[in-house]
Amino acid sequence: MALGDLDLSPSQYRLLLFLSEGNAAASAVAGRLAVSRPSVTALADGLEKRGLLHRRADPSDRRIVAHELTGAGRRVLARADSAVADQITGIAAHLDLDQATRALEGLALWNEALIRARDRREVSK
Template sequence: MEAAQAAARLARQVALALGTVDLSPSQYRLLLFLSEGHAAASVVAGRLSVSRPSVTALADGLEKRGLLQRRGDPSDRRIVAHQLTDAGREALSAADAAIAEHIVPIVDHLGDSRSAHALEGLALWNEALTLARSRKDAG
């Protein structure tokens, strides 16, 4: 199926772009999720569909770089919330820009109107994924 192949190829282009700002796709997804607010590791793991040890490993690396911080919950010492730092927000912004700078020249090969449609299609996919996640979270 062409759409499946396009998704796989686009994922590779995103990974290449993220490499220019020293982030992996998993690190980017974690920063992106945390840009919506802080969350406990178990919530992050569920949202990103990874194990809690994977979240810990990702968070360790990002915390060492000053891109996120962990804070204990005063009401429940077992809960550790993860949240973006200012540097993390800057890194996320730089990653977004790097992805755009990488994929726009590729899509420009389609010509003006078709490239606009392709980018609109990506925006629609983002909306669909957000709606699907919201419905899943609602139960």
């Protein structure tokens, strides 16, 4: 199974993945995903129609719209995570065991580096 089998684009998957960390305003989502606010709106529209996310106005400032995953969104995200892991593992299977292990460990290290870089950027804002 791939993301396409779940009717998810890579951008929609990234949005669901980001929202799995907690609720976020459109401006925060746009900044994290490095896309425009209108792009976030378009992505969210499609996911909301499918019942995968919910938008609500901030009670203290109605101009701010929070995005949050629904239960269905969390279930689709879990299936998408599994599909991505299966694809990566399938690609790594073309290597010998030692190489595959090193490749997967390398991906994990890149993920950690990306998280640390993002966290540093957010702290310095």
